[in-house]
Amino acid sequence: MNDHIAAALQDFTQRYCQHWQQLHGHLPASEELYGIPSPCAVENRGDAVLWQPQPFDAEPHLAAVERALELELQPAIVSYYTTQYAGDMQANFEQQSLTLLQVWSEADFVRVQENLIGHLVMKRRLKQTPTLFIATTETDLDVISVCNLTGEVIREKLGTPEREILAADIRIFLNGLQPVISSF
Template sequence: MQNLESALDDLIERYVEQLPTRYTEYVAEWDSPIYGSVIDEDTVEWAPVKQTSPLSFNELERALEITFHDSIKAIFGRWFAGDLSLEYDGHPVTLLQVQSTEDGERLLANLTGHILMKRRLKQPETVFIGLGVENDDLLVSIDNVTGQVGLEWVGKEQHECLADSLEEWLATCQPKSELSDIE
């Protein structure tokens, strides 16, 4: 777990270093520690803040009778941050992040729906951690049993393995400016 936390910290450090000014959606109702200067009613500058009390999956695990893979708990329980625009193997992806405690609760509700859908479809349980920018029906997900990072279409099983672990996958991702033209 310590190596995974180091990989997450390293990615955040590289992101801040390469993108000194970062923007995210502004949600006025959230008391988000990441918010800096408000640009307009929808946009705010942000800076990452380490979570002092990691997002807890305990209640959701009990309700769903599941234990989430440590990498899933780590990626959403280590930092408060805006979503990260990354490049993986020449393709733009968005790595989802939790902006605040309220956003964490919203994420847990979305994960509930995702897990229940997977069960209804009798598919291996995965948790989405990102989106393909070129097609937002393409999810970057973690297999809850193996920890493998892969691609899956919404409602489908993982069809491509990107890395055997989140730590390995994060090491291959590069920060990408949110303002870059995506072709």
């Protein structure tokens, strides 16, 4: 199953990079990640960094998250966050616009784990089902997450029990993504 998650993520990333290349004639660019060290950074161009995905080379686990909350995580979410280093990518899933969150570097991986811990602590305090975010939306309070109990991909409104199932699992979700390329 984890190999299927990695393959689906890599497939989407390849489609995203190819689409960007076709529209702009170069690798994906990010102004937000400019100046932040990463194995993905290929070239600085103006106020942006051009990037390409790289294999994840740290320990492939989210043990810090599991230890902090005494919680076993869905293997799919571990695979998602430990497949590659890449820039965040814009996409559509059906009618939902989103930004697929990625790990930019080993230092960013530590920050992502800290944010996942904070998110899970909030869910626990609110006595809600544990979820792990994988994407943001245009609405600040809505995030795309994986339910740690079922593995379903959901859109949830932070701080509320409101949620909508988007896909039965993360592989189906990733396979259903369509790249959205911003102007550069």
